[in-house]
Amino acid sequence: MYLFAIGDGKWVIDPSVNGNEAQWINHSCAPNCFIRERQGRIFIHALRNIRAGEELFYxxxxxxxxxxxxxxxxxxxxxxxxxxxxxxxxxxxxx
Ligand SMILES: [Zn+2]
Structure with a gap:
């Protein structure tokens, strides 16, 4: 289980608590997505066009x-x- 540290790291988001499907996104060293934190929220952005059904990675x-x-x-x-x-x-x- 991994947590998202927010801002200065004093706060974290635990995706296993009331999380959405994003908690199932796996890691890859050749990802097709990246994460951006903005105002205490985590946004997942595509690094390239992603086909329907293709697994997401960051x-x-x-x-x-x-x-x-x-x-x-x-x-x-x-x-x-x-x-x-x-x-x-x-x-x-x-x-
Ligand atoms: Zn790897």
Missing amino acids: DYNLETDDDVPRTKAIENECRCRCRSPRCRGTLLAPP
Whole structure:
């Protein structure tokens, strides 16, 4: 389960609580969507034309809290297996 940090990170959106279908969008290192936060809300935008029925993906670019070091355990937990030729092997944002 992943949370959206909003603004300065003091608030989060938990998509599993009263969330909509967007909570099921998976990560890909070659996404067709991106996320933009505006005024405390999350908007999903297309990076290109998306065919009907095509699965939506965005790059999670996960970050740990400032006081949580990026450990090997966290890196192992966030391994990516998206099979994209551009897969960087992690759901984490580049350091
Ligand atoms: Zn990947």
